[in-house]
Amino acid sequence: xxxxxxxxxxxxxxxxxxxxxxxxxxxxxxxxxxxxxxxxxxxxxxxxxxxxxxxxxxxxxxxxxxxxxxxxxxxxxxxxxxxxxxxxxxxxxxxxxxxxxxxxxxxxxxxx
Amino acid sequence: xxxxxxxxxxxxxxxxxxxxxxxxxxxxxxxxxxxxxxxxxxxxxxxxxxxxxxxxxxxxxxxxxxxxxxxxxxxxxxxxxxxxxxxxxxxxxxxxxxxxxxxxxxxxxxxxxxxxx
Numbered sequence: 205x206x207x208x209x210x211x212x213x214x215x216x217x218x219x220x221x222x223x224x225x226x227x228x229x230x231x232x233x234x235x236x237x238x239x240x241x242x243x244x245x246x247x248x249x250x251x252x253x254x255x256x257x258x259x260x261x262x263x264x265x266x267x268x269x270x271x272x273x274x275x276x277x278x279x280x281x282x283x284x285x286x287x288x289x290x291x292x293x294x295x296x297x298x299x300x301x302x303x304x305x306x307x308x309x310x311x312x313x314x315x316x
Numbered sequence: 317x318x319x320x321x322x323x324x325x326x327x328x329x330x331x332x333x334x335x336x337x338x339x340x341x342x343x344x345x346x347x348x349x350x351x352x353x354x355x356x357x358x359x360x361x362x363x364x365x366x367x368x369x370x371x372x373x374x375x376x377x378x379x380x381x382x383x384x385x386x387x388x389x390x391x392x393x394x395x396x397x398x399x400x401x402x403x404x405x406x407x408x409x410x411x412x413x414x415x416x417x418x419x420x421x422x423x424x425x426x427x428x429x430x431x432x433x
Contacts, residue, residue, distance in 0.1 A: 306358030
């Protein structure tokens with residue numbers, strides 16, 4: 205049973221465009237939703253995270269939108285740059301109760 | 317860099333062998349979680365160690381075992397290796413306070429790439 209479903213599997217965006225990655229979850233006990241960025245040969249690095257008491261969180265060019273009733277959340281990368289080319293993972297957990305559950309990842313390529 | 321280190325970087329083993337992977341947590345962190353990341357997949361939780369005891373386990377067989385030492389570093393041991401064990405093994409360190417609540421985020425190391433032939 206996949207608790208966090210992520211789409212699309214891969215994404216190609218023009219430089220300066222907006223990259224959008226979507227995730228849906230099933231467990232209503234989840235209360236923490238991070239996004240990780242992973243470059244080849246590296247471990248995942250925390251990019252931005254949100255709790256379900258807010259509908260949006262923005263940090264620089266990265267924004268998480270959260271829809272609690274639909275059990276969905278998404279990552280928006282504004283003004284996408286070639287350096288953003290990486291694999292992005294959404295994840296979810298019930299802090300202190302369940303481990304991090306990851307989506308399958310989205311491979312983003314930003315082309316000039 | 318997160319301050320979480322793992323060794324070795326790469327490892328090649330044959331089926332049936334045993335392997336030990338090591339992780340040094342970030343300074344000040346008391347919790348280590350291990351994840352398996354198969355090619356093209358997201359990390360999957362193996363188990364977590366807190367105060368030298370296993371504190372949660374994912375859907376992995378008993379041949380996956382671990383240890384945490386007094387300095388909070390950790391080992392992952394896998395016995396009777398199978399071809400499907402080929403993956404990137406990640407450790408993540410964090411801090412927990414009494415009651416299980418996290419004090420901070422999980423910080424991942426660079427991983428150990430295990431190949432089983």
